[in-house]
Each structure stands twice: as C-alpha cells, then as structure tokens.
Amino acid sequence: MSGPAAVLGVPLACPKCHVNVNYDDGGVRCPRCNSLYPIVNGHPHFIEPLGEWSPPALESGSRFRRFLAKPPHPARFAGEISGSGTTNDHRMLRDFLATIPDSDRLLDLGSGDRRLRPGVLNLDVIASPQVDVVADGHHLPFPDGVFRAIVLQSVIEHVLEPPQILAECQRVLQPGGEVWVEAPFLYPIHDASDFYRWTLAGLRYLVSTHFEVSQSGALMGPASALSLTWRAYANWRLRRTHWAVRNSVAWMTGWLKQLDRDEMMSTPPEIYAHVFVLGVKSRGPQ
Numbered sequence: 001m002s003g004p005a006a007v008l009g010v011p012l013a014c015p016k017c018h019v020n021v022n023y024d025d026g027g028v029r030c031p032r033c034n035s036l037y038p039i040v041n042g043h044p045h046f047i048e049p050l051g052e053w054s055p056p057a058l059e060s061g062s063r064f065r066r067f068l069a070k071p072p073h074p075a076r077f078a079g080e081i082s083g084s085g086t087t088n089d090h091r092m093l094r095d096f097l098a099t100i101p102d103s104d105r106l107l108d109l110g111s112g113d114r115r116l117r118p119g120v121l122n123l124d125v126i127a128s129p130q131v132d133v134v135a136d137g138h139h140l141p142f143p144d145g146v147f148r149a150i151v152l153q154s155v156i157e158h159v160l161e162p163p164q165i166l167a168e169c170q171r172v173l174q175p176g177g178e179v180w181v182e183a184p185f186l187y188p189i190h191d192a193s194d195f196y197r198w199t200l201a202g203l204r205y206l207v208s209t210h211f212e213v214s215q216s217g218a219l220m221g222p223a224s225a226l227s228l229t230w231r232a233y234a235n236w237r238l239r240r241t242h243w244a245v246r247n248s249v250a251w252m253t254g255w256l257k258q259l260d261r262d263e264m265m266s267t268p269p270e271i272y273a274h275v276f277v278l279g280v281k282s283r284g285p286q
Contacts (some may be wrong), residue, residue, distance in 0.1 A: 015139035053128035071250035074227035104148035110155030188232035211279025218268035223259035
C-alpha cells in the first residue's frame with residue numbers, strides 16, 4: 001500500500017464498502033474487501049467502461065458544406081461550455097455554479113467529455129480525456145460527505161434507478177450541500193439508454209424524497225418543445241434522404257426556440273421541453 005487514493009483532492013472509496021481505498025499494484029485497492037480497481041491512463045476505473053469515446057468528427061469540404069453540417073441545436077439554452085463544444089450551456093446553470101466557491105468540491109456526475117470549470121471532478125461510465133473517474137453513479141466511489149455540490153445535467157433519464165442515484169448523491173454531499181438536477185419532459189429519445197421523462201411536479205417529487213427543494217422551473221419552454229418535436233419528426237420522415245435535406249429543415253426551424261421567454265420558465269405552461277430542480281441536503285437536527 002502506498003497511501004490513500006485521491007483525484008483532484010477528493011478521496012476515493014470502494015463503491016461496495018465506502019471505505020477509503022489505497023494505491024496498490026498499479027491500481028486502487030479496498031482494505032476491507034480487497035477489491036482492486038485499475039488505473040488506466042491515470043484515471044481510476046471502478047467499472048468496465050460502457051462505451052468507447054471518440055472525438056467528434058470534423059466535417060470536411062467547402063465552407064457552405066461545413067456550415068450546413070452544423071444546424072443550430074433546437075434547445076433554447078444551446079451554447080458551448082468553454083472549449084468543449086458541448087451544447088448544454090445556459091445561464092441558470094452558470095448562475096448556480098457561480099454560488100459554489102472554486103475551493104469547494106464539485107462533482108459533475110455523468111459529465112461526458114467536458115469540463116464545466118477548472119477543478120470540477122468529472123465522473124462518467126464512458127472513459128474520455130476529460131473524465132477523471134470511471135464509475136457507476138448508482139455506486140459512487142467516494143466516502144460520505146465529501147462534496148459541496150453535484151451537477152446531474154440530462155443524466156437522470158439515462159439511469160435505471162433514479163432514486164438510488166439521488167440516494168448516493170445525498171450520501172456523498174456535505175450537510176447543506178446542493179444537487180442540480182435537469183431532466184426532459186417533452187423531448188425526443190436521444191440515446192439507446194433513455195428511460196424516463198418527468199413533468200416539473202414529478203421531478204420535484206423525485207428530488208424531494210432525498211432533498212429539500214429550494215428552486216425549480218422550466219429550462220426550455222413550449223417553443224423549444226415544438227422545435228425539438230418537429231426536428232425529430234422531420235429526421236424520421238426524411239430518413240432516406242441525403243443528410244443535407246434533413247439539415248436544411250433543421251436550419252429553417254431553429255429560430256422557433258427564440259419564442260420562449262424567461263417569464264414563462266418559473267411558472268411554465270402545460271407544455272415544456274426541459275425542467276430543473278435544485279435540492280439541498282438537510283443539515284440535520286439544529
């Protein structure tokens with residue numbers, strides 16, 4: 001044994017026993033159950049990665065061809081996390097992150113190959129250059145109470161047992177720690193492992209079973225839902241046509257999302273695309 005294992009200053013624990021692991025034999029080992037987990041390319045692997053990451057392909061050809069190949073994302077909050085190219089940046093998430101001091105531990109659970117900001121610990125089931133720990137969110141490889149905040153952005157619909165994910169988040173958060181949860185409602189299927197949808201009331205209830213709900217609302221309103229639905233329909237209906245035809249439709253309808261307005265997000269109408277809930281871990285008896 002060569003001492004306790006940590007990533008970005010966060011101690012690692014056996015996902016089975018929750019006991020701090022030690023560096024040993026080119027991996028990390030649990031001193032209680034003796035499980036050995038490998039370190040691959042400098043990153044601990046607590047599971048076999050569920051897929052192989054590959055960098056996004058860059059479209060070649062003329063400037064017009066490259067332009068046509070990147071139609072606007074139909075989500076109203078589409079943006080770009082600095083340097084990552086990930087289209088899930090939005091003001092409300094940035095406002096939440098601004099409340100977390102850089103010195104506090106922040107976990108991006110299901111991060112993919114992005115970095116919300118320097119110092120954030122990234123965990124995912126698929127190994128990639130930006131993922132610090134490969135693990136299953138149902139069994140987090142951290143001891144109790146080590147994080148100040150956790151981000152679950154468009155992740156909870158892809159897990160088999162959402163209540164267990166939230167229970168694990170509650171376990172590894174400090175008292176008073178916060179979890180940011182985003183989930184789709186009226187949104188196309190976007191992955192082979194895409195299992196659930198929630199209304200705002202449904203997501204509030206789910207989060208409330210483990211946390212105190214402090215804030216909630218819609219992130220993408222009815223216009224974004226319309227844009228997403230139309231694009232999914234067009235992609236299906238035109239599936240036998242050249243990709244340029246499908247992308248032309250996407251370009252023509254991308255503006256619809258701009259019809260959503262901020263005032264409808266806190267009290268959304270009957271139709272919306274995406275919602276969020278901010279939960280706080282109880283500090284216990286005062």
